[in-house]
Amino acid sequence: MASLSGLCSSSQPLKARQALFRIQKHPIPYTNGTTLLIKTANTRVTLSLTAQCVARDAPADLSSSSSSSSSPSRGYFGKLQNKSLEKDPRALWRRYVDWLYQHKELGLYLDVSRIGFTDDFVKEMEPRFQAAFLSIKELEKGAIANPDEKRMVGHYWLRNSKLAPNSFISSQIDNTLEAVSKFAGDVISGKIRTPSGGHFTQVLSVGIGGSALGPQFVAEALAPDNPPLKLRFIDNTDPAGIDHQIAQLGPELASTLVIVISKSGGTPETRNGLLEVQKAFREAGLEFAKQGVAVTQENSLLDNTARIEGWLARFPMFDWVGGRTSEMSAVGLLPAALQGIDIKEMLAGASLMDETTRITELRSNPAALLALCWYWASDGVGSKDMVVLPYKDSLLLFSRYLQQLVMESLGKEFDLNGNKVNQGLTVYGNKGSTDQHAYIQQLREGVHNFFATFIEVLRDRPPGHDWELEPGVTCGDYLFGMLQGTRSALYANGRESITVTVQEVTPRSVGALIALYERAVGLYASLININAYHQPGVEAGKKAAAEVLALQKRVLAVLNEASCKEPVEPLTLEQVADRCHCPEDIEMIHKIVVRMAANDRALIAEGSFVRIRSEQTFIIGSGACLTIARMRKVREPSDTDRNYLSLNYETSSLAHEGILAAFSLQCLDVDFLSS
């Protein structure tokens, strides 16, 4: 049993602590008397005393480990500081009590006692934290916090529009919230109806990254069992995935509200999703505009298209809200409201968390405590992964949400001074106790390359619905036991952990959790001196993707030209590469050709369709190009071929000896998309 609180059969006598009883100067909320009194006994007012006590009581190895007074720097802690963990259960209990953070109104606790930071470390970090508090304060006032994009970073204003730097922004926020609430209310009540006069029953959200992960997480966490509208997502440019979503909707497409979310309207995945959905609407004889909603920046291509085509509604995305922090903007609020989730409570929870994380005293600021732990545990350089383990099914996607928020914000090559730092903090996880049957084996015994964050939810079921599976024990007791058991077992093996506890999964607590991590990321970014608000690597990936598509077009043009000759001209891969003027891209050209073949887009007449260094003749053609594709010895077009052609193109002539077909591309009906 001694292992429960963190191992050790140590029975070292506990020195009597000199407890001070003082009235707190400014009342800090606590959930209940237990911890109130615990906190009264030794924190805040008695801060320095506590620190001394811990230092005095601590075993020798802990004291020695924190004796260095060097300032924290890259890799310093990992290399030089002995990170031995406190193992005496009673000392751990004191550490738990000393550091436990509690927010009564939010019903939220943060336990950092199982991260082994020393008092010296805290002292050393203090000035950095003060600088970080200052920088976040500037940011909240409207400073350009995203210098290379020359943008303000204002997602905190969304939760309290009075904080916005000017009244224009304040009223933008208020008006949008009002508009979202009204629209959602009208859709749910049936005041806004489908073209055929019925209620909307489904929401299809088309968006990716920040436009999908937040709404997905919130839907899974908070949607009622039978929401007024069900929510589906197209969050990728995978044709099969899109087809699956549309097939699942079936005839309900006619009562589906489609929300298209893209700041610029130029995100390729979102654009493609929109085009695919519009095609499905056309094929079903439905008018997309009457069921389409745009969430986008004012006057973006998407906004203009939606306005001109007369979509059902448009809601603004603000320049000063980044994708990964957009859950409290229309991006997140609209889908949530349509599912009957109380978005004002979400905002209230976030706002309360924002307030409390403005406190510049480390112990009273849960975001700062998180940032402190991250810095300690990962040496300020991401040397350890953060495994997020919510013990609650409905919070399954929290880790994926945090993965984006943390990794996209912190994973940066350069710091603000232009030094190459390759920063970051890796996040992964699913849910407990399910994950215990998956990878916790490795967490406990394997590579020590992580620290854990447990998310605990105190309330199991609504009042009056619990029951006991066996005497004195409910189903949820097992969940609790698994969480605590894992926390103890990990700590016993020297693996550190943070525990965040909320009373219930409610709009308020979810809003608070989102804000907590947003603020922790902001503070931590300041500690490690990086810009948390841009994502140059994502742009680089997009650029590389565009180059692949450009190369594909050139390959198709070359192949097409060759196939149009009489007789068809055989080409080797090298020749194709040469004619594309990029011999160094031969590998990519190979991949392009293989993929075209797999999708029946390079029609294969016989044997191998690209020959390299052999004597065989071959025929190659591109089925998906604008010009005439001529084939020799081609098989007669099958029904599948005909279907394929007639589905996509107006077939102007059918295949006969030597000529397969001439295509004219179907006109795209959304102009902005080719820009």
Add this chain to the structure above:
Amino acid sequence: MASLSGLCSSSQPLKARQALFRIQKHPIPYTNGTTLLIKTANTRVTLSLTAQCVARDAPADLSSSSSSSSSPSRGYFGKLQNKSLEKDPRALWRRYVDWLYQHKELGLYLDVSRIGFTDDFVKEMEPRFQAAFLSIKELEKGAIANPDEKRMVGHYWLRNSKLAPNSFISSQIDNTLEAVSKFAGDVISGKIRTPSGGHFTQVLSVGIGGSALGPQFVAEALAPDNPPLKLRFIDNTDPAGIDHQIAQLGPELASTLVIVISKSGGTPETRNGLLEVQKAFREAGLEFAKQGVAVTQENSLLDNTARIEGWLARFPMFDWVGGRTSEMSAVGLLPAALQGIDIKEMLAGASLMDETTRITELRSNPAALLALCWYWASDGVGSKDMVVLPYKDSLLLFSRYLQQLVMESLGKEFDLNGNKVNQGLTVYGNKGSTDQHAYIQQLREGVHNFFATFIEVLRDRPPGHDWELEPGVTCGDYLFGMLQGTRSALYANGRESITVTVQEVTPRSVGALIALYERAVGLYASLININAYHQPGVEAGKKAAAEVLALQKRVLAVLNEASCKEPVEPLTLEQVADRCHCPEDIEMIHKIVVRMAANDRALIAEGSFVRIRSEQTFIIGSGACLTIARMRKVREPSDTDRNYLSLNYETSSLAHEGILAAFSLQCLDVDFLSS
């Protein structure tokens, strides 16, 4: 454009290669002529020549980095070997061609060219691989591969029962497959019906870990848009999550087939899920046994219960199949078959992959190639994470499936010789290109603590269903571009990657992917000399959880005793801990009490309910215990209280002055569960 194949504007002239044209001795399957001819030109037969060519052509830094001849050992590569990557596009193309693995019948490619292993490394690893091949061969013959559990490891036999070590096991396998197919067919056809005579419409699978992850992955990958039965999962002991699943079923509970999957029947989460589902059945007036199916080891508690109660069907789990490799046993096959997935094709794909991964030549064995890459990339000690990026929505759960397979198998404290090694390989990922808008920013620019595995699917849509969003470009072309762009962008920044390509997501290719990774894990485990087939850390977590529950019972007993005194005896946390005889567990006791309070299980009369070092009086009681709970100054029971009580207990007397209620616990109707 030069960056596409992996960066670099190098225009270094390509030395003419002496290509050899020989007929392959044993025909190896290839998908199409392109690579067939490429392969003919330089692999297999010309293996040694190729290796020399690469070494000769390689830039100086690559050659020098591989000049050491020391044998691979822990941390050796990470520390001593300069892992510079080939950057010349033409040399990379040669490397791609030299190493590309292809399996025609399966339509599967494996590209390891973007992992920077050297020829010297391959040579050094060769004897270890031969040993690994030998050990996996022994295992397939029925050796005790899991020594501490004294078990054979036979999941390979499931795909080819002729390989089983004896005819008893062979016929067990064949009979089970036959029984699963027949049962699923009968349920789908309506030969087996619900108690009320209708078709079964839903499957509710109750299981965790290996009993859930495989079926979840396969369902997401392969279930048709409108499967004959829909599949839901209870894979945790979260009461709210269970309630949600049951609420989603609603009246369809009456046509729900419940599959309970647990080898022993003792897995607490599964047992709890079963109890909760049985309660839902009782409350709906349904007879569980007529809709229950057990998948469990013969004569386990679950098996016996199911037999005695006359459940609809029972299918065996075999002693020699571990949870994380059970997808091809009844565990995975039954849910798959019920969704109309062709399980024989899954088995055929796995069997083909098993066969090909028995080849003892490294280049012809894709599992060995994977293991080689993992060893190189993570220094054989898990020094880098493996990020799995399937670019296909339906493969979203593949990374989570692999997370379990890899981490639970490889994450071990001790090697087979008893040395402490803390081995493992961290796996995470979701899907591309969605993840590009989440964490690929960090992968590209941030901490270099990973290597990537791209999963590519060549076929976008069924034949005849594709169309072009813009001239020459389909929706899937973007997905392809994003994958290739990311692969290039990562490599350009020195981040290594593997690419696994399949033609389509079919039962055959999914079976092959599962087998590929099972075999790679087996081989890699042998390379690093650990037991891949046990999970002692999971047991430790379970034990710790059981201790928490045991402590909770003691706490409840102590609180109850105190609350039954007249007057009620006030206790401090310390006193509770003392009376539980575990003062060192005070923190856990605190957590238990807080949680009980949050769930209305410690009824709070006034103020704080646990007092520490203060003069206030307090009252504490446990609402969820077997004895009489007496309260003073308690509020009158509310309707909620009454509901709560009447729902769970037979209330033998209602609350009045000083006495709240006496409860008698509802009899549990499944005896084996309390064992």
